[in-house]
Amino acid sequence: MSSPDLSANATETPYAALADAQDDSRWAFGTGFADPLSGVDTSVPPGMAGADLSTYCLMLGDDALIFSHRLQEWCTNAPELEDEVAIANIGLDLLGQARLLLARAGKADGSERSEDSYAFFRAENEFRNVRLAELPRGDFARLIAALLVFSTWRLALLQRLRDSRDPVLAAIADKGIKEVAYHRDYAAQWAVRLGDGTEYSHERMRVGLEDVWPYVDELFTPRPVELRVGVDPSTLRAEFDEVLAQVLSAATLQVPGVPARAGVSGRTGRDGVHTEAMGYLLAELQSVARAHPDATW
Template sequence: MSFDNAYEALADAHDDSRWAFGTGFEDPLSGMDTSVPPGVDGPTLAQYCLMLGDDALIMSHRLQEWCTNAPELEDEVAIANIGLDLLGQARLLLARAGKADGTGRSEDDYAFLRPEHEFRNVRLAELERGDFGQLIAVLLVFSTWRLALFQRLAASVDPVLGAIAEKGVKELTYHRDYAARWAVRLGDGTARSRERMRAGLDGIWPYVEELFTPHEIEVRVGVDPASVRAEFDDVLAQVFAPATLTPPEVAPRVGVAGRTGRDGVHTEAMGYLLAELQSVARALPGATW
């Protein structure tokens, strides 16, 4: 069948003339047994899923800001695909949270209808978009840390969370490798590229310590992030050596009274990010299309 434009083709494929506006999405956990395993506290599991889901959602939003801004077309596609991978992880994890806490809230409820202080993502994911050197620094740190967590989380006592993590491992392996290759190219490239890679690491490094600071929810039902620090340091050392880089010597930003993103305390950038992310849902509450 021929179409006059791409929109008609998309609408026909989804049997919905309004597909491009967001209808037709199914529950990402459809068909799975989402009952909470015996011995696991549902609300606690939900809070942990929110932490991991918010990390992915907010990081994905930051990555989509690079569409039309990356240095080459190939990287436009790569960064967009990484963002889509993380958005997929966010959908699964936020949907799991709604099943685990018994509220039945959807992924959209969590993404679009929560205030800033209810988001539990690490602050590294929300930092305002900088230059390409900062992007690579953030992506290298974030994906290396998250991959180490997901590799262990695949054996979770919750089969749903374990399946989400197992799927995510394959995606995060690519994310880490993509960032590592660029870190080496920039760090061991020209004086200018090395300067920008170095500046990118310096700018985001104060937020690295937060990634490995255990929160009671993580310890109770998930993976203690402190347990992956050694692996994280080893991987980064393998990347930094050929990139002729070293870890920055900067003081960590510990948040307000020791409270960080996991406690709902965020940077100034988070409010602006959510204002954009949630603008349509806030302007038209309860609307369907």
């Protein structure tokens, strides 16, 4: 799409020009996004329950959506401009994955529910993301710890999802692998830089790891739907531990000896039971959409 003509002769105001360019008077909400799965065969493979596939895509989509929102909080807060750009791009990568996965969820169960509907108009207990994704921002070292854990786990998961019985999910995974491989490398480089840096940076990285480590076991605890249509997350633990051991060794750090953070009666983020931080995150994420429910996004 060509840039709108913002000259004085074109329109009375720049806002009118933008509205004309978007062909939508509500230009602030008119992003021009089309269905991310437009033209794709989204039929559910034989022998796979559409409801199960939808639930599984929601899990992975919510992980990406919620962590992406946390990452965008680092705009203007990262230590260097280069890192602000890198973190913003990582967030955008995950947002793109979320769009595809949430759209797939709406196709899989036949509801035709849109990605926007899933993102902006669900209650907290309807989200299925792991709790690690929603933790408060913390300092830069904790960001790196969370990103290192999240991306190492997600990369191992996506690599196995390339063999999914659902060709749409397999294609989404294949596309995401290159993105998440960069996310992991970025986090690993910073973990080594901080851990093997000054005494102060080493201590901040150690504390950051201790803060996120109670939520690691949840990543590898399988739910029945994952065993039916996805990847058994427990099979990822050995690879995860090996990668983390290499990174932490180079960073002169050790695996934290802190206990896992239990859920409520065994229920965690995958079951819709979240931390206190989740409600505040959703209030910010959903506020504009809920205030203008008829807007076009």
